[in-house]
Amino acid sequence: MNQFGDRLKEARINKGMSQEDLAKFVGSTKQVVSKYENNQRTPKITVANKYAEILGVSLYYLLGEENPLDNSGRSEIKKKFIELIDSLSDKQAAELLDVARSIIRMRKQ
Numbered sequence: 001m002n003q004f005g006d007r008l009k010e011a012r013i014n015k016g017m018s019q020e021d022l023a024k025f026v027g028s029t030k031q032v033v034s035k036y037e038n039n040q041r042t043p044k045i046t047v048a049n050k051y052a053e054i055l056g057v058s059l060y061y062l063l064g065e066e067n068p069l070d071n072s073g074r075s076e077i078k079k080k081f082i083e084l085i086d087s088l089s090d091k092q093a094a095e096l097l098d099v100a101r102s103i104i105r106m107r108k109q
Contacts (some may be wrong), residue, residue, distance in 0.1 A: 005039035007062045011055040012037075025054045045085040045093050059097065064104050 012022050019033040023025075026047065035041040036051075043051070045059075052059040059078060085093050 003039050003064065004062055005037045006043060007050060007057075008055075009037040011051075011057045011062065013029075017055075021053070022054065026054050026083060029045060042094075042097065043063045045097055046082070049082055063100060 012019070017031075019037070020030045022028050023033045032041070048062055049059050050056065052062050055062075059081070086095070088099060
C-alpha cells in the first residue's frame with residue numbers, strides 16, 4: 001500500500017472522515033475523492049497538499065515517502081517544495097509528480 005490513493009484512504013479513515021466529508025473540506029465531490037482513492041485519478045500537487053493538511057499527515061506521506069507520524073524536520077522542505085510546485089504549469093507539475101513516483105518505485109525495489 002504505497003500509492004497516493006491508498007494512503008489518502010488510510011489517512012481519511014484514520015481521521016474518521018467519510019469521502020463526502022473530505023470532499024467538502026477541499027471543495028470537491030465524493031466521486032472525485034473516490035477516484036483518487038481507487039488510483040483512477042491523480043490530483044495536482046497543490047490539491048494533494050490540501051488533503052494532507054486536512055488529514056493531518058504530510059504530503060510526503062501521501063506520496064508514499066514516510067510514516068504518517070514522522071513529520072520531524074519536514075516543514076521547511078515542504079514549504080520550499082510547495083513554492084516550487086506553485087511556480088510550475090499544470091503540465092510541468094504533473095510531469096514532476098510522475099518523476100517523483102518513478103523515483104519512489106525505484107527506491108522500493
